[in-house]
Amino acid sequence: MHSQAVKEEIKTMWFAHSGNRPDKTDWQSIQSHLLQVAQLSSERAEVFGAKDFGYLIGLLHDLGKYTPEFQRRLEGSHQKTDHATAGAKEVVRHLENLYGNKKEVHAFAKLLAFPIAGHHAGLANGEEEGKERSPLMQGRGLKHDLLL
Numbered sequence: 718m719h720s721q722a723v724k725e726e727i728k729t730m731w732f733a734h735s736g737n738r739p740d741k742t743d744w745q746s747i748q749s750h751l752l753q754v755a756q757l758s759s760e761r762a763e764v765f766g767a768k769d770f771g772y773l774i775g776l777l778h779d780l781g782k783y784t785p786e787f788q789r790r791l792e793g794s795h796q797k798t799d800h801a802t803a804g805a806k807e808v809v810r811h812l813e814n815l816y817g818n819k820k821e822v823h824a825f826a827k828l829l830a831f832p833i834a835g836h837h838a839g840l841a842n843g844e845e846e847g848k849e850r851s852p853l854m855q856g857r858g859l860k861h862d863l864l865l
Contacts, residue, residue, distance in 0.1 A: 731783050735791045744791070747782050754778060770829060773811075777804035778833045805834035 733750035736743030755775035762771025781787065781800030790798050812826040 732788065732791055733779055733782050747779060751776050751779060773808060774829055774832055777808050777811075778836050780804035780807055801834050801836055805830035808833060 730741075730744075731747045732741070732744045733747040734745040735741075736745070738744075755772045758775030758778075759768050759772035762768055762774075779800055781798075781803035783803075784798065784800070786794075786796060786798040787800050790796060808829050809823065809826040812829070813822055816822045
C-alpha cells in the first residue's frame with residue numbers, strides 16, 4: 718500500500734510511457750525518459766564528434782509529452798496528439814537564441830530538428846515546410862539551399 722503522499726505526487730507527475738499498474742507506480746516519468754535517451758543519444762553521437770548535439774536531441778525528442786492531451790492518451794484516450802513537433806521547434810529556438818538568428822544557424826538547427834520531428838514517423842524530406850510532412854524517401858531529399 719502506498720502512502721497518500723506518494724499517490725498525490727503521482728497525480729502531479731508527467732509521464733512518457735504507461736505501465737500495467739492502475740496506480741501508475743510502474744509508469745516512466747518524462748524526466749527519467751528524456752535523461753536516459755539524452756545519455757544514450759550522446760553516447761551514440763560521440764562516435765562522429767557530436768556528443769553534445771546528440772544529448773540535446775535526446776533531451777528534446779519527447780518534449781511534447783508535457784501536455785494534458787498526451788497524458789490523457791497514456792490513460793486511454795484515442796485523441797491524436799503530436800509530441801515530436803514541440804521538441805523540434807525548441808531545438809531551433811534554443812540554438813538561434815545561443816548563436817543568433819543567422820541563416821547558417823537556422824539551417825543547422827533544422828538539421829537537428831529533423832530527427833526529433835521524425836523519431837516515430839521517419840525523417841521529413843525537408844521540402845514544403847509547414848505542410849504535411851512526408852518521409853525522406855518520398856521526396857528528393859534535402860533542398861540544396863538548406864545545406865548552404
